[in-house]
């Protein structure tokens with residue numbers, strides 16, 4: 179069982195895209211999945227399920243679709259790199275390289291966790307607003323985040339990915355996901371090739387938190 183402190187885990191859980199093919203022991207996988215079950219959801223409906231994909235042929239199909247999605251995404255995103263300052267462009271390039279590594283080796287990841295959801299079981303309180311609805315995701319992604327943190331505790335690398343959501347009809351047919359259900363996240367997990375998780379680059383509290391009114395700094 180991972181002994182890492184919660185704050186240390188939260189402050190070092192990042193996208194780890196270079197994974198070894200070594201299998202994950204069943205008891206480790208079980209603890210990771212149990213952590214997912216502890217997540218909150220609207221009305222405690224828990225309208226999510228996870229398909230643990232370990233079958234080689236199934237992963238190969240997912241990997242082929244992921245590669246297609248990734249190369250289109252990378253091609254599109256790379257166009258914007260020239261306009262970035264050198265250091266930022268270099269960092270973005272390193273992330274793209276890691277992303278390409280994941281895309282090339284997706285099928286060799288020991289397990290891909292496919293998070294599915296039942297839209298009829300979500301409490302979507304922002305559905306009627308004239309903007310993209312996000313509240314429904316709040317009943318699914320906490321389970322995904324718990325999974326990432328549990329992976330961190332277990333020394334497993336992982337990345338929350340969503341590119342395969344664009345291939346939902348094919349993925350549903352491949353995995354036998356029932357009619358009416360959707361896909362929310364695909365998390366390849368495995369032991370890291372390098373040092374894995376580590377320091378994060380994130381906005382500071384001053385940038386994201388306000389006191390009483392939008393824009394008003396906290397002391």
Ligand SMILES: Cc1cc2nc3c(=O)[nH]c(=O)nc-3n(C[C@H](O)[C@H](O)[C@H](O)COP(=O)(O)O)c2cc1C
Nearest residue numbers: 191192193194277280337338339340341342378379
């Ligand atoms: C909703 C969401 C979707 C994401 N989709 C992908 C994806 O399809 N492929 C991928 O390589 N990373 C994906 N990521 C990972 C992000 O790129 C990553 O968390 C972010 O760049 C921060 O990097 P870091 O965690 O390594 O600091 C996704 C993250 C989130 C939260």
